[in-house]
Amino acid sequence: MMSSFLFRAMDARAGVFLAIMAAVIILVPACNLFVPEESPFHVPTYAVTLMGKYLTYALLALAVDLVWGYCGILSLGHAAFFALGGYAMGMYLMRQIGTRGVYGDPILPDFMVFLNWQDLPWYWYGFDMFWFAALMVLLVPGLLAFIFGWFAFRSRVTGVYLSIITQALTYALLLAFFRNDMGFGGNNGLTDFKDILGFDIQADTTRAGLFAASGLALVLCFLICRSITRSKLGKVLVAVRDAESRTRFLGYRVEHYKLFVWTLSAMMAGIAGALYVPQVGIINPGEFAPANSIEVVIWVAVGGRGTLVGAVLGAVLVNFAKTWFTAALPDIWLFALGGLFVFVTLFLPKGIVGTVSDGWTALRQRRISSDFGEGSGDPPAQPPQSPAAQANVPEPVPATSRAGAVHPQPAE
Amino acid sequence: MTRATSLLYLDGVSVAFDGFKALNELSLTVAPGEMRAIIGPNGAGKTTMMDVITGKTRPDSGEVFFNGAIDLTGEDEASIAELGIGRKFQKPTVFESHTVWDNLELALKAPRGPFATLFHVITGGEKTRINQLLDLIRLGDKRSELAANLSHGQKQWLEIGMLLAQDPKLLLVDEPAAGMTDAETAETAELLKDIAKDHSVVVVEHDMVFVRALGVKVTVLHEGSVLAEGSLDHVSANERVVEVYLGR
Numbered sequence: 001m002m003s004s005f006l007f008r009a010m011d012a013r014a015g016v017f018l019a020i021m022a023a024v025i026i027l028v029p030a031c032n033l034f035v036p037e038e039s040p041f042h043v044p045t046y047a048v049t050l051m052g053k054y055l056t057y058a059l060l061a062l063a064v065d066l067v068w069g070y071c072g073i074l075s076l077g078h079a080a081f082f083a084l085g086g087y088a089m090g091m092y093l094m095r096q097i098g099t100r101g102v103y104g105d106p107i108l109p110d111f112m113v114f115l116n117w118q119d120l121p122w123y124w125y126g127f128d129m130f131w132f133a134a135l136m137v138l139l140v141p142g143l144l145a146f147i148f149g150w151f152a153f154r155s156r157v158t159g160v161y162l163s164i165i166t167q168a169l170t171y172a173l174l175l176a177f178f179r180n181d182m183g184f185g186g187n188n189g190l191t192d193f194k195d196i197l198g199f200d201i202q203a204d205t206t207r208a209g210l211f212a213a214s215g216l217a218l219v220l221c222f223l224i225c226r227s228i229t230r231s232k233l234g235k236v237l238v239a240v241r242d243a244e245s246r247t248r249f250l251g252y253r254v255e256h257y258k259l260f261v262w263t264l265s266a267m268m269a270g271i272a273g274a275l276y277v278p279q280v281g282i283i284n285p286g287e288f289a290p291a292n293s294i295e296v297v298i299w300v301a302v303g304g305r306g307t308l309v310g311a312v313l314g315a316v317l318v319n320f321a322k323t324w325f326t327a328a329l330p331d332i333w334l335f336a337l338g339g340l341f342v343f344v345t346l347f348l349p350k351g352i353v354g355t356v357s358d359g360w361t362a363l364r365q366r367r368i369s370s371d372f373g374e375g376s377g378d379p380p381a382q383p384p385q386s387p388a389a390q391a392n393v394p395e396p397v398p399a400t401s402r403a404g405a406v407h408p409q410p411a412e
Numbered sequence: 413m414t415r416a417t418s419l420l421y422l423d424g425v426s427v428a429f430d431g432f433k434a435l436n437e438l439s440l441t442v443a444p445g446e447m448r449a450i451i452g453p454n455g456a457g458k459t460t461m462m463d464v465i466t467g468k469t470r471p472d473s474g475e476v477f478f479n480g481a482i483d484l485t486g487e488d489e490a491s492i493a494e495l496g497i498g499r500k501f502q503k504p505t506v507f508e509s510h511t512v513w514d515n516l517e518l519a520l521k522a523p524r525g526p527f528a529t530l531f532h533v534i535t536g537g538e539k540t541r542i543n544q545l546l547d548l549i550r551l552g553d554k555r556s557e558l559a560a561n562l563s564h565g566q567k568q569w570l571e572i573g574m575l576l577a578q579d580p581k582l583l584l585v586d587e588p589a590a591g592m593t594d595a596e597t598a599e600t601a602e603l604l605k606d607i608a609k610d611h612s613v614v615v616v617e618h619d620m621v622f623v624r625a626l627g628v629k630v631t632v633l634h635e636g637s638v639l640a641e642g643s644l645d646h647v648s649a650n651e652r653v654v655e656v657y658l659g660r
């Protein structure tokens with residue numbers, strides 16, 4: 001049966017992904033901590049941190065793929081949720097500094113002393129406790145996404161209009177966080193972190209731990225996304241993506257489905273941001289820049305939207321290229337990124353993973369049907385419990401669209 | 413017939429688009445268990461009428477009642493579907509990147525909330541029902557095919573199958589035979605007659621051969637209101653009907 005055959009292929013894909021992730025999560029920290037520096041297998045700490053950063057980007061891309069690839073919501077504002085998660089973690093890290101800051105104030109972060117503030121603002125309460133900060137990492141992006149989505153989806157804002165207001169959202173937050181009196185360090189953001197959960201944030205072991213945590217978070221969120229996309233709910237999401245109004249006429253309340261994945265996706269972006277900040281050592285309003293959100297969409301498009309694995313692959317590949325370009329040819333990077341996007345849109349509309357898996361499926365099909373042609377094996381596409389060949393199947397009129405031409409089709 | 417005993421009751425319904433009256437004081441009553449054919453020239457307002465019944469378009473004035481008591485003008489598409497009104501679109505609209513089987517599974521009557529679908533496991537009963545439907549719409553050997561790969565006629569049939577999967581009380585079927593060969597058209601008429609045995613059905617169709625094959629009461633719409641009503645022979649004898657059909 002075609003669909004179970006596809007499912008099996010996807011299982012294999014998920015298995016490969018999980019195996020690679022397991023190897024990466026174990027080997028990279030091990031090659032950093034236990035392999036002597038002279039060895040060619042030694043992974044320097046800066047590389048661990050760099051790859052850890054890629055993994056948090058991959059998680060952000062995964063979150064975008066869930067809403068864009070499966071539900072058709074093109075978010076150009078996911079970096080906002082990422083940054084909010086990052087700020088929540090940054091606030092925890094600031095409060096861990098204690099008296100080690102330049103001004104040595106046990107409670108107030110340096111920038112507040114500098115601004116002559118006397119008391120900690122109420123919204124900084126609780127961030128000295130890790131569990132509270134961790135909760136906020138999920139709740140703040142989740143709540144903002146819920147409120148935003150509640151209004152946007154109920155008013156049936158879709159397509160390009162929705163994309164534009166997501167850009168407006170992240171831009172508004174950018175401007176807000178730039179202001180000193182917001183109490184988040186203004187322009188400079190939050191930085192000079194000392195330790196996390198009592199461990200020195202600069203230590204190799206901490207770096208390796210953060211890397212592994214990023215890898216585990218990615219794996220966990222990947223599994224959640226997959227179990228969602230393969231459930232009946234996942235089928236409804238794809239139905240919404242392809243023919244939203246048809247889905248409504250079947251009785252599905254589309255706005256509830258959108259709100260569910262949208263909020264979940266924002267929380268995943270928040271986790272990504274929270275893991276990003278201790279590894280790069282700073283969070284500032286620049287993370288809210290509209291261009292950041294657009295870049296994420298490019299990662300997903302390059303890897304292949306609606307594939308989950310593709311989002312991860314795209315994020316890692318593009319960021320690897322970015323690291324290389326910005327060191328070797330810094331002026332070229334934005335052109336290269338733009339060129340890549342144009343190339344992918346024109347020649348690889350399904351992205352790397354989508355194109356490869358299409359090719360693979362076609363190859364398998366051909367092999368199976370040639371096997372069948374030689375008389376070995378059962379008919380390939382014969383479904384189980386299939387009734388005997390129908391006597392009076394209507395003669396099909398010429399197909400108007402073929403396999404390659406699956407495109408969203410709005411209900412009338 | 414009075415509102416209380418009707419299944420579908422429209423009274424004085426008007427809809428204007430930028431001043432153009434797509435529906436003009438339209439009144440129409442469908443009895444429980446009835447099958448009704450609606451004909452009328454292009455732009456007569458047939459699709460707009462379905463839009464009003466299914467909550468896609470709000471009427472500017474007039475009453476729309478389902479089951480005698482439920483005011484449909486205050487409900488949205490999803491709740492009207494849940495009340496038991498299913499709809500097939502004029503342009504066949506199926507979920508192209510889903511298989512035929514998944515299209516039917518999505519349509520199948522079941523709790524519609526996100527948490528219900530997230531934890532849904534397909535039951536034996538549901539599989540049996542989908543298999544029955546596949547037989548009925550003659551797509552048994554296409555169950556694993558993507559809906560995008562179906563022919564136009566097969567998409568029409570799949571959409572009718574999805575409609576049945578919802579198990580609605582009332583089916584609104586907009587031009588089910590459009591783009592079909594003569595043989596397919598005849599078969600579709602048979603299928604609808606079969607369906608009408610235990611459902612109420614409103615069919616919009618241009619094809620007179622098809623409408624004759626249905627052999628049911630016909631309502632002729634013109635410029636947003638009812639021009640004539642009765643058997644096909646009765647309305648064909650009406651001069652005004654002949655005029656609007658020939659005059660277009």
Ligand SMILES: Nc1ncnc2c1ncn2[C@@H]1O[C@H](COP(=O)(O)OP(=O)(O)OP(=O)(O)O)[C@@H](O)[C@H]1O
Binds near residue numbers: 455459460502
């Ligand atoms: N959303 C809309 N905005 C503006 N005008 C509309 C809209 N929907 C329908 N109309 C107009 O209302 C009139 C009735 O349209 P409707 O689609 O109901 O006709 P119909 O009887 O279904 O015709 P056909 O046989 O061509 O399907 C047409 O003139 C159409 O152009």
Ligand SMILES: [Mg+2]
Binds near residue numbers: 458459460502586
């Ligand atoms: Mg119409």
